[in-house]
Amino acid sequence: MSETVDNTKIYRVELGVRSYDIHIEPDCLGRLGEAMAKLFAAPTRCMVISNVTIAPLYMDVVRSSLEQAGWQVSECILADGERYKTMESFGLIMDALMQSKLSRNEPVIALGGGVVGDMTGFAASCYRRGIPFIQVPTTVLAQVDSSVGGKTAINHPHGKNMIGAFYQPKLVWIDPKVLNTLELREIRAGIAEAIKYGLIRDAGFFEWMQKSAKAALDLNADVLGQMIHTSCRHKAEVVMADETEQGQRALLNLGHTFGHAIESMTHYSTYLHGEGVAIGTLMAARLSEQLGHAPAGTEDAIRGCYKHVGLPVEVPGFSAEQWLDAMGHDKKNVGSRIRYILLRGIGDAFLAEDVSPDAINQLIDSYRKV
Amino acid sequence: MSETVDNTKIYRVELGVRSYDIHIEPDCLGRLGEAMAKLFAAPTRCMVISNVTIAPLYMDVVRSSLEQAGWQVSECILADGERYKTMESFGLIMDALMQSKLSRNEPVIALGGGVVGDMTGFAASCYRRGIPFIQVPTTVLAQVDSSVGGKTAINHPHGKNMIGAFYQPKLVWIDPKVLNTLELREIRAGIAEAIKYGLIRDAGFFEWMQKSAKAALDLNADVLGQMIHTSCRHKAEVVMADETEQGQRALLNLGHTFGHAIESMTHYSTYLHGEGVAIGTLMAARLSEQLGHAPAGTEDAIRGCYKHVGLPVEVPGFSAEQWLDAMGHDKKNVGSRIRYILLRGIGDAFLAEDVSPDAINQLIDSYRKV
Numbered sequence: 212m213s214e215t216v217d218n219t220k221i222y223r224v225e226l227g228v229r230s231y232d233i234h235i236e237p238d239c240l241g242r243l244g245e246a247m248a249k250l251f252a253a254p255t256r257c258m259v260i261s262n263v264t265i266a267p268l269y270m271d272v273v274r275s276s277l278e279q280a281g282w283q284v285s286e287c288i289l290a291d292g293e294r295y296k297t298m299e300s301f302g303l304i305m306d307a308l309m310q311s312k313l314s315r316n317e318p319v320i321a322l323g324g325g326v327v328g329d330m331t332g333f334a335a336s337c338y339r340r341g342i343p344f345i346q347v348p349t350t351v352l353a354q355v356d357s358s359v360g361g362k363t364a365i366n367h368p369h370g371k372n373m374i375g376a377f378y379q380p381k382l383v384w385i386d387p388k389v390l391n392t393l394e395l396r397e398i399r400a401g402i403a404e405a406i407k408y409g410l411i412r413d414a415g416f417f418e419w420m421q422k423s424a425k426a427a428l429d430l431n432a433d434v435l436g437q438m439i440h441t442s443c444r445h446k447a448e449v450v451m452a453d454e455t456e457q458g459q460r461a462l463l464n465l466g467h468t469f470g471h472a473i474e475s476m477t478h479y480s481t482y483l484h485g486e487g488v489a490i491g492t493l494m495a496a497r498l499s500e501q502l503g504h505a506p507a508g509t510e511d512a513i514r515g516c517y518k519h520v521g522l523p524v525e526v527p528g529f530s531a532e533q534w535l536d537a538m539g540h541d542k543k544n545v546g547s548r549i550r551y552i553l554l555r556g557i558g559d560a561f562l563a564e565d566v567s568p569d570a571i572n573q574l575i576d577s578y579r580k581v
Numbered sequence: 582m583s584e585t586v587d588n589t590k591i592y593r594v595e596l597g598v599r600s601y602d603i604h605i606e607p608d609c610l611g612r613l614g615e616a617m618a619k620l621f622a623a624p625t626r627c628m629v630i631s632n633v634t635i636a637p638l639y640m641d642v643v644r645s646s647l648e649q650a651g652w653q654v655s656e657c658i659l660a661d662g663e664r665y666k667t668m669e670s671f672g673l674i675m676d677a678l679m680q681s682k683l684s685r686n687e688p689v690i691a692l693g694g695g696v697v698g699d700m701t702g703f704a705a706s707c708y709r710r711g712i713p714f715i716q717v718p719t720t721v722l723a724q725v726d727s728s729v730g731g732k733t734a735i736n737h738p739h740g741k742n743m744i745g746a747f748y749q750p751k752l753v754w755i756d757p758k759v760l761n762t763l764e765l766r767e768i769r770a771g772i773a774e775a776i777k778y779g780l781i782r783d784a785g786f787f788e789w790m791q792k793s794a795k796a797a798l799d800l801n802a803d804v805l806g807q808m809i810h811t812s813c814r815h816k817a818e819v820v821m822a823d824e825t826e827q828g829q830r831a832l833l834n835l836g837h838t839f840g841h842a843i844e845s846m847t848h849y850s851t852y853l854h855g856e857g858v859a860i861g862t863l864m865a866a867r868l869s870e871q872l873g874h875a876p877a878g879t880e881d882a883i884r885g886c887y888k889h890v891g892l893p894v895e896v897p898g899f900s901a902e903q904w905l906d907a908m909g910h911d912k913k914n915v916g917s918r919i920r921y922i923l924l925r926g927i928g929d930a931f932l933a934e935d936v937s938p939d940a941i942n943q944l945i946d947s948y949r950k951v
Contacts, residue, residue, distance in 0.1 A: 298675075302668055309739045312909055337707075340734065340745045341825075364710065369679045375710045376746065455711075539682060 220440050224359065224447045226379060226454055233359055233383040233443050237432065240386040241272050243347060244280030247318070250381055251343075254281035258311055260304060260331040261322040262291040265349050268392050273322055273347070285311040289327065294479040296326045296366045298374070304334040318343040318381065324350035324397075325357035325484060329375070332363030336378035346383040351390060351401020351435075352485050355408075355442035358383045360450040360460075366479065370539065371471040377455050385443075387435050395428065399521050400485025402427055403492075405438050406516060408445040410492065411462050414558030416441055417516070424520045462560045465552040466492030472537035476529055489522040498566070498574050499553040509554060531575040535568055590810050594729065594817045596749060596824055603729055603753040603813050607802065610756040611642050613690075613717060614650030620751055621688070621713075624651035628681055630674060630701040631692040632661040635719050638762050643692055643717065655681040659697065664849040666696045666736045668744070674704040688713040688751065694720035694767070695727035695854060699745070702733030706748035716753040721760060721771020721805075722855050725778075725812035728753045730820040730830075736849065740909065741841040747825050755813075757805050765798065769891050770855025772797055773862075775808050776886060778815040780862065781832050784928030786811055787886070794890045832930045835922040836862030842907035846899055859892040868936070868944050869923040876926060883927075901945040905938055 219236040234246065248254050259273055266288050277284050287307035289300050313319070321331035321344060328346050335344035348358035364375025390398065402424060409417025419437075420427075426434040446463070453460040470491030473482055482490070496513050499505035514524050529537075538549050553563045589606040604616065618624050629643055636658050647654050657677035659670050683689070691701035691714060698716050705714035718728035734745025760768065772794060779787025789807075796804040816833075823830040840861030843852055852860075866883050869875035884894050899907075908919050923933045 298668070298672060305668075305737055305744055309737050309743060333707075337703075337744045337746060339743060340732070340747055362710070367675055367679050373679060373709060374675055374707045376707060377710055 218436065220436075220443075222443055222447045224379070225451055229361075229379040229454075231379060231381050231383065233385065233447060235385040235387065235436070235439055235443065237388045237436070238386060239384060240269060240347070240389060241276045243273055243320075243345075243384055244276035244278070244282060246382065246384060247277070247282070247345065248280045251316075251318070254283075256283045256285065256311065256313055256317045257320060258285045258287060258308065258313060258318075259320045259322050260287045260289065260307075260327060260334070262289045262327055264291040265323045265327070269322060269349065269389060273320070289330070291326075292479075293326055293366075293474065293484060296330055296364075296479075298365060298367075300330055301334060301365050304330065305338065308334065308338045313338070313342060315339045315342055318345055320345045320347055321358075321380075322347045322349065324348065324353045328353050328358050329362070329364050329372070332361070332378055332380065333365055333375050336363055336376040341378070343381045344378075346380045348383070348385060349389045350393060351398050352404050353401075354385050354387065354390070354439050355401060356404040356446060356463075358385070359443055359446045361454070369475075371474055371479075379454075383443075385439060387432065387439055390435060391430055395521075396483065398428060398430075400483040400489075402438075402520050403485040403489040403517070403522055405442045406520075407463070407465055407488070407492065408442055410513065410554065410557060411465055411552075411560040412445060412558060413441075414556075416445075417557050421516050421519065424516070428520065461550065461562050462552055465554075465560050466490075466495050468538055468549060468551055469494040469534075472534055473527060476533060476537050477527065482523070486523050489517050490524065490526055493517070493524060494526060494574060494578075495552060496554055497577065498551065498570065499555070501574060501577075502553070502563075502566070502570060504561075504563075505554045505556050509556060512557060526578040528579065529575075531572045534575055535571060538571075588806065590806075590813075592813055592817045594749070595821055599731075599749040599824075601749060601751050601753065603755065603817060605755040605757065605806070605809055605813065607758045607806070608756060609754060610639060610717070610759060611646050613643055613715075613754055614646035614648070614652060616752065616754060617647070617652070617688070617715065618650045621686075624653075626653045626655065626681065626683055626687045627690060628655045628657060628678065628683060628687075629690045629692050630657045630659065630677075630697060630704070632659045632697055634661040635693045635697070639692060639719065639759060643690070647690075659700070661696075662849075663696055663736070663844065663854060666700055666734075666849075668735060668737075670700055671704060671735050674700065675708065678704065678708045683708070683712060685709045685712055688715055690715045690717055691728075691750075692717045692719065694718065694723045698723050698728050699732070699734050699742070702731070702748055702750065703735055703745050706733055706746040711748070713751045714748075716750045718753070718755060719759045720763060721768050722774050723771075724755050724757065724760070724809050725771060726774040726816060726833075728755070729813055729816045731824070739845075741844055741849075749824075753813075755809060757802065757809055760805060761800055765891075766853065768798060768800075770853040770859075772808075772890050773855040773859040773887070773892055775812045776890075777833070777835055777858070777862065778812055780883065780924065780927060781835055781922075781930040782815060782819075782928060783811075784926075786815075787927050791886050791889065794886070798890065831920065831932050832922055835924075835930050836860075836865050838908055838919060838921055839864040839904075842904055843897060846903060846907050847897065852893070856893050859887050860894065860896055863887070863894060864896060864944060864948075865922060866924055867947065868921065868940065869925070871944060871947075872923070872933075872936070872940060874931075874933075875924045879924060879926060896948040898949065899945075901942045904945055905941060908941075
């Protein structure tokens, strides 16, 4: 499944006609044009979609790499942040694509973090009913998680990622060196998503992350590389087994039911996605303990690791009703169920569909009494 | 591939896991709930999406059929017309779906013509990254063409169907009796799409349509039924051979390159889609003659048939530059090509990628000199 040459690692995501490579290599950003020329019969037009933070840092390198390989490049630069992952931004991308008159075989390139990648992928899935797209992730979160697997989306005011598509990229091109310009807070939030693979399916990786988190925060190239490799391997394995989340891919949503509610209740402006997921994971761990699935101390072990990384661990003080509403409980529908990902312990997650609203009330209460 | 019991005809569109039935039967509208109960493990919630013209006529029948079968029904009623096939209407559908909290396995039903079907299908493809949808077409155009095959979309101000997805329905439920309430102009526009199959791949059907058009306009049940059956058979065959329009499915766009330009230049408010396609088909026929592909008289034969049906046959007077711009010619890009569907004769269409802008100039000129 993988091949290593020097510092380069390539994972192949095998999905029949939708298969693609994850290429991980320090300093590969400037060779994107070359790599894309191999994917397409002949370089024609393409569009790079990025944001106001990333474009000033990396657009020049990407553009000249593409132009040298013969591509005619247009750009679409968006505002930065999860609160701009909206229908309005989607409309701006569509306007830019229409203006550039990209045809059905001409690619768009997502140069940025999870927000840019999710929006670009969704736009690529819709424009002319689907054009090729390339992921060039520039944050830890996007490099270890969101750029792989084809989950694309924008947010609805009443729910995160509610409008989207399963739409695979043609290539994921990861240069760990671009993380050097990332803010510490962004690095921490991304590490939370890497830790997630340990919690779900690889206790050894969780232990390694506990030991290595500090070095990752210091941008130690070897540790970052190892963290990205292992995360991409896990992500690729899960996606190949369950592309459209009929089963085990749902486990990757550990911490997300609570985490999305946190993001939504705070209007996507207080927490980064990875921060919301970290807090949500602690809640899922406590719920697992309360329901007798996980041994006592599971939540504390995870909290210890998060604190070590410098992630927020305080659950924000909303009422149980606000939580249930934000998580999509429909009071008129007794039959409506929320799916929670719970833990049997570190490295062993499972899907639970039978969690009662009472259990959630009790969970929320337990935080309010602290 | 098909089975006939009394007046009922069922075509199976075989597309692996995306296979579905086209069920054609007079008076079947009131049995939709029953049919859907067979498709889903247990009736839960569903949403019917329709418009202000169709809902007063048929929503009651559909709703009570669904409720009797155990479904909990919500509704989303849109404005009527191609000029509402917009991002704004798409947003309204998303708001309604969010409010109803439909889960990933609960279906939406498109009750209406091509616009309702295209928008509902696209919304279904995006909401929670895809939920099931059912087509219940209520116009000739939707029954003979747009409800089958999974092409879904909304329009961009600068181009028709530019934002969409290939997303197959789970069932197409056709009741020809609902055509009884349709305006004559809508019937004529739909017949144009039926005639299209004859022009592309079935000269015998073209002859039959010439003879039978009057009876179809008079809503003769046998003739309408035959027209719908034959059209659905052709559509299903083409879609099965080429689901995502890599090859022969493009032939179904006969008349559409010019037709979409007509609709776009007149802001979707002057011509019905089928009317634009009829005029566009005459232009494609004349272009085929001018380029030496089709025998002289081809355009005249088609014009005669359209006149017989009462379809518009006059090409609107825009400049060649306006035409080329509306059809997406990029003047900065010499390499950019528009694909035209041309005719070798009645019943024999092909895809041409080498039509020069000069040939289009000459074609437009030939209409301006008349």
